[in-house]
Amino acid sequence: MRVGIDLGGTNTKIGLVDDNGKLIERFSFSTRDFSKPNNWVKRCLLELKGIKGIKTIGIGVPGAADFKNGQVLYLPNLPGWEGVKIVERLKSGLKKDIKVAVDNDATCMAIAEHRFGAAKGYENAVCITLGTGVGGGLILNGRIYRGSRGVAGEIGHFPLVPWGKNCSCGGRGCVERYVGNRTLLSWAHRNGIIKKGESLEDITARAKQGDSAAIEFWDKVAYTMAPVLVGVVNLLNPDVVVVGGGVSGAGRFVLSPLKKYIKAYAMKVQARSVRIVQAKLRNDAGLIGAAMLLDL
Numbered sequence: 001m002r003v004g005i006d007l008g009g010t011n012t013k014i015g016l017v018d019d020n021g022k023l024i025e026r027f028s029f030s031t032r033d034f035s036k037p038n039n040w041v042k043r044c045l046l047e048l049k050g051i052k053g054i055k056t057i058g059i060g061v062p063g064a065a066d067f068k069n070g071q072v073l074y075l076p077n078l079p080g081w082e083g084v085k086i087v088e089r090l091k092s093g094l095k096k097d098i099k100v101a102v103d104n105d106a107t108c109m110a111i112a113e114h115r116f117g118a119a120k121g122y123e124n125a126v127c128i129t130l131g132t133g134v135g136g137g138l139i140l141n142g143r144i145y146r147g148s149r150g151v152a153g154e155i156g157h158f159p160l161v162p163w164g165k166n167c168s169c170g171g172r173g174c175v176e177r178y179v180g181n182r183t184l185l186s187w188a189h190r191n192g193i194i195k196k197g198e199s200l201e202d203i204t205a206r207a208k209q210g211d212s213a214a215i216e217f218w219d220k221v222a223y224t225m226a227p228v229l230v231g232v233v234n235l236l237n238p239d240v241v242v243v244g245g246g247v248s249g250a251g252r253f254v255l256s257p258l259k260k261y262i263k264a265y266a267m268k269v270q271a272r273s274v275r276i277v278q279a280k281l282r283n284d285a286g287l288i289g290a291a292m293l294l295d296l
């Protein structure tokens with residue numbers, strides 16, 4: 001039995017996953033109530049108590065993690081986690097033969113999509129998750145690419161606008177500042193596409209009914225972020241780009257224009273060989289990928 005733990009800013013999900021990536025059981029608790037690392041570890045151990053036959057545990061975290069050293073480096077929305085040796089801490093409360101690993105949640109998503117989802121069978125895949133934050137994971141030559149300190153794949157912090165808006169990462173003009181959920185919501189609100197209290201899903205629902213302002217909105221989102229994906233496609237020549245996260249719920253309304261712009265503006269050979277697809281595993285990708293962390 002494998003366990004995947006998805007540490008989210010709001011909730012922590014724990015899933016029991018079999019070797020074929022099937023989610024067998026899932027529990028969750030509020031991260032906010034256990035946001036200090038020690039409390040969080042204790043709460044996880046409590047949930048894991050009594051589960052028999054655990055072989056490996058993988059943890060996905062919303063930020064920078066060092067897989068090699070089993071350490072959280074920095075979580076932008078969870079203060080107090082900097083430098084926490086999470087693998088060691090969790091292991092100290094578990095049977096000795098249980099292996100534990102940690103990695104970034106978007107990397108976990110990429111692993112899951114590559115093993116069981118939309119990137120299955122491809123050697124080179126770029127996965128991007130669009131939500132409150134914008135994350136990314138890279139599969140190159142069939143393996144996860146982690147870079148020098150384990151933090152590669154941060155597509156969300158690619159400078160889309162030179163010297164643009166300040167970003168929480170310390171950079172400027174990052175993609176996340178322009179297509180993160182919060183920005184999209186205020187943009188839609190400012191332009192009268194949604195009323196107060198409505199969500200991005202409401203825009204998708206209207207697009208499905210043929211509302212031209214809603215369709216135009218998603219086209220604009222794709223148009224805004226396309227330059228970064230064009231750059232990534234030119235740089236890496238991937239077989240597939242998998243788009244996941246909340247915004248990908250807009251489905252074809254965001255994917256079709258993305259395809260259109262990438263095909264039109266990426267270099268010819270790269271543009272011809274790349275497929276742009278929606279993530280398959282949706283909300284469970286992080287859990288399933290975390291459970292598979294120790295395989296790659």
Ligand SMILES: [Zn+2]
Nearest residue numbers: 157167169174
């Ligand atoms: Zn940034």
